[in-house]
Structures are given as structure tokens and as C-alpha cells.
Amino acid sequence: MSADVFRIGLIGAGRMGRTHLRALAGSRAVTVAAIVDPVEQARVASSRPPTRGYQRVDQLLDAGGIDGVLIAAPSDRHAELVEAVAAAGIPILCEKPCGVSDDEIRRAAAAATRHGVPLQVAYWRRYVPSLMALRERIRQGEFGDLHLIACFQWDVAPPAPGFRAHSGGIFIDMGVHEFDQIRWLSGQEIESLTAVVSPLVGDPEVTADVDSGQALVSMSGGTTGLVSLGRYFPLGDMARVEVFGTRNAVRIDFMDPADG
DSSP, X not given: OOTTOEEEEEEOOSHHHHHHHHHHTTOSSEEEEEEEOSOHHHHHHHOOTTOEEESSHHHXXXXXXXXXXXXXXXXXXXXXXXXXHHHTTOOXXXXXXXXXXXXXXXXXXXXXXXXXXXXXXXXXXGGOHHHHHHHHHHHTTTTOSEEEEEEEEEOSSOOOHHHHHTSOOHHHHTHHXXXXXXXXXXXOOEXXXXXXXXXXXXXXXXXXXXXXXXXEEEETTSOEEEEEEESOOTTOOEEEEEEEESSOEEEEEEEOGGGO
């Protein structure tokens, strides 16, 4: 193996962990050197020699041989895992959200700062070419003053009830992308938020989540943000953004069911 290859330790071999494994499979710059998951079947199914498998995070940290950690465990464990990995001095890429409460997120950020460790949350929208171009157009003044940025994310089907029970709910699990996207595109901060949710829940096993929710946010520069979220969209996974300004307007469907 080349000395230039970055060795990742993956924590969590569930749905998102497997998604990251597929994405990294063809990389020549990054290799998954180790996987941590308490479920042996998940570890075995996801590991390929010479990838090492561990049941606990402390085993991974004690063994060493990694250059960074990717956290893809259940959301309500993210903060404690960030704290543990940061204390070991290892750079971290954490799946969103970084915590399921304000306190957890502040703890995670403080741990990274205290130990001088890079911590990044996986907000992939910031790397979508069409959204990067849109942000630059906004920064160049093409849209004038911004009235509204509306962000939509509707998934074809929800994750398993077990995942939803630990996700923090639709606004934390899904909405973190849209809230970050509005801040990133506008260059403004969220000052207040009003939300409504649908009483419809399609799965009787789900008690700590809803199937759809809408939020209006007031931004520090006077822009209004709209966030629309749903866990059931029969046409397929959908994500789009609309921008309305005094000089221009645009709609970008960067995840379109028609694309398959």
C-alpha cells in the first residue's frame, strides 16, 4: 500500500456506514483500514481483508494504524464518539448530525477544539457543483437582495424504525442539510424558527418521529428560509432549492426522481 493512502477507521457498519464504504471502494487515495460495529454480522459483511474489525471503539483507538475516523454510528452516539476520538488526537469526519441536542453539539465542538483535532460534519450539499455555482452567483449579486430561499428534501421511503428512534427526529436527521444549506447559500445566520408537522405517521412502530414537517426561518440579513421535509415521496428521492431575489430567481433540482 502506498504511503500516500489515507487510512480510515469507520465507526458504524449500518445503512450510512455501508453507503460510505461503497463510495470509498474505488478510491486510490483513501482506504478503510478498520471497521467498528458491535454487531458481528455487520462487521463481517462489511469487512474485506486486510480491513480489521472491532467490536468497540476503544479497541480501534488502542490498535492505531489509522489516519482519520469516519463516524457513521446512530445519531444519538455521535457526540460521545467525537469526544473519544478527539481525545486520541485523530481527525474526524462525522455523519450528520454531530449531536441530537444543542448541548451534544457544543460538547463535540469543544472536544475537537480542546484536543486540536479537525472535525468536519458531512454536509455533502456544499460539494454539489450546481449548488456551488448558485452560491457564487448569489455572492456576485446576481439575485439582488434575497427574499426567500426554499429547500425541499423528500425521500422515497423512511429508514427503519430502529434508526428513526435514535435519529433526533425529522428536523435534526433530515433538516440539518437544509438549515446548513440556507446558511451557506445566503451567508446569513438563522435567528428564529417556526415549524409545523403532519400528524400522519405511516408506521405504527414509530413513536419518536413524524413523516413530514415544514419550517420557516428568519435570517440575520432579512432573508426568509423555507424548509420542507418528508419521509414518503412515491416518485423517488427528491431534493431541490429555489431562490427568489429582487433581480432574479431560480429553481435547481439537484436530486430528481426522473434521473433514476
